[in-house]
Amino acid sequence: MPKFTRIADDTVQSSTKVSLSGPRSGVAKAIIAAAAIGGVLLAGASCTTNPYTGETQFAAYSDDQLSQLSAQAWQELKTETPTLSSGAQYQRVQRVWKRVAAATPKAGEAWDVQVFDSDQVNAFVMPGNRVGVYTGLLNIVENDDQLAAVLGHEVAHAIYRHANQRATRAAAASAAVQIGGSVLAGGSNGAVSADQVSALGSVAANLGVVLPYSRNAELEADLRGVDYMHGAGYDADAAVRLWEVMEAAGGQRTADFLSTHPNPQYRREQIRQYIQQKGY
Numbered sequence: 001m002p003k004f005t006r007i008a009d010d011t012v013q014s015s016t017k018v019s020l021s022g023p024r025s026g027v028a029k030a031i032i033a034a035a036a037i038g039g040v041l042l043a044g045a046s047c048t049t050n051p052y053t054g055e056t057q058f059a060a061y062s063d064d065q066l067s068q069l070s071a072q073a074w075q076e077l078k079t080e081t082p083t084l085s086s087g088a089q090y091q092r093v094q095r096v097w098k099r100v101a102a103a104t105p106k107a108g109e110a111w112d113v114q115v116f117d118s119d120q121v122n123a124f125v126m127p128g129n130r131v132g133v134y135t136g137l138l139n140i141v142e143n144d145d146q147l148a149a150v151l152g153h154e155v156a157h158a159i160y161r162h163a164n165q166r167a168t169r170a171a172a173a174s175a176a177v178q179i180g181g182s183v184l185a186g187g188s189n190g191a192v193s194a195d196q197v198s199a200l201g202s203v204a205a206n207l208g209v210v211l212p213y214s215r216n217a218e219l220e221a222d223l224r225g226v227d228y229m230h231g232a233g234y235d236a237d238a239a240v241r242l243w244e245v246m247e248a249a250g251g252q253r254t255a256d257f258l259s260t261h262p263n264p265q266y267r268r269e270q271i272r273q274y275i276q277q278k279g280y
């Protein structure tokens with residue numbers, strides 16, 4: 001039983017973090033739904049090779065599954081928040097994005113890159129090559145190099161399949177909770193029907209947006225992101241300065257990718273050392 005208790009605590013922690021910093025409502029519902037779907041999806045979990053990095057990863061979802069599951073959440077975001085389709089801010093994001101993306105293992109792939117008209121200082125990536133940048137962030141970055149650091153960070157999350165890692169972790173935790181629940185309920189069968197799975201799927205996909213990534217995932221995105229923006233010809237030092245700017249923005253306007261990290265100085269220092277090591 002201690003094992004179940006520990007995993008359940010993880011779930012509660014995630015839930016708390018999200019409700020404090022997540023941009024969207026209904027997160028608790030998403031986590032409960034994920035608890036129901038988790039056990040079923042884990043049955044199909046397997047080790048797969050990441051085609052972009054060659055790494056072997058344990059994944060509860062295929063990339064196609066996650067992309068399909070994310071489609072509805074992405075649509076909802078685009079419905080809830082106005083998006084730009086022209087103008088200087090729109091052009092700027094598209095221009096810098098194209099350059100950074102072309103310097104990554106995902107070069108040549110189609111992306112849906114949206115600029116959300118909102119003062120949130122934030123950017124995110126969703127499975128299925130979907131990227132969102134808020135105008136609040138555009139108003140704060142000092143130059144295109146800093147924007148390139150943000151976009152490099154986001155594309156790195158996609159390339160390293162961090163959403164899949166996160167969803168797999170959530171599924172594992174919820175499966176354990178479900179099994180624990182069955183045991184407590186006297187071993188009754190907690191089976192979930194196929195209909196329930198598909199209904200819950202889109203909710204579970206919100207995990208691709210609202211749950212924080214692990215610190216390791218954030219650090220990996222930071223460093224690989226620097227590789228990409230440097231490869232695209234942007235100034236790598238801007239990645240260090242970016243986090244100073246983000247930190248100065250602070251308070252309620254802090255980005256999700258800062259909220260998961262208790263020590264921005266440490267993060268900045270890691271990036272600075274990495275740039276030095278690589279000779280960028």
Ligand SMILES: [Zn+2]
Pocket residue numbers: 153157213218221257
């Ligand atoms: Zn991140």
